[in-house]
Amino acid sequence: MSKQCIKAWVSGKVQGVWYRRATQEQALQHGLTGYAKNLPDGRVEVLLCGEEEAVRAVTQWLWQGPPAARVSQVSLEEAAPRDPDAFITL
Incomplete structure (x- = not known):
């Protein structure tokens, strides 16, 4: 399998609704690393x-x-491969 990194920008009602924490949980369940920040x-x-x-x-x-959450748009772009130690929320 190949590895990749994707950067996403999520718009809508996504702050103050536990979006970052839920994203962290999803990522960890799938064995991913990265971050989510407001x-x-x-x-x-x-x-x-x-x-x-x-x-x-x-x-x-x-x-x-x-x-x-009420997501209205998700914009994606490939990101340079990284290997952070853990998934973090900021």
Whole structure:
């Protein structure tokens, strides 16, 4: 299997609804590393690194998010491969 990193920007009602924590849980369940952080403009930035199939599964989940979230847009771009030690939320 090949590894990849994807950076995502998630728009909508995604701050103050446990979006980052739920993303962390999804990523850890799929064996991914990366981060999720709030941006000043109300979006959440997510970096997912790991096996291509697992990254794809979590990027699809980003459209759903936790129950209180209302996702309106997810923008994706490939990111330079990284190997952080753990998934963190900021």
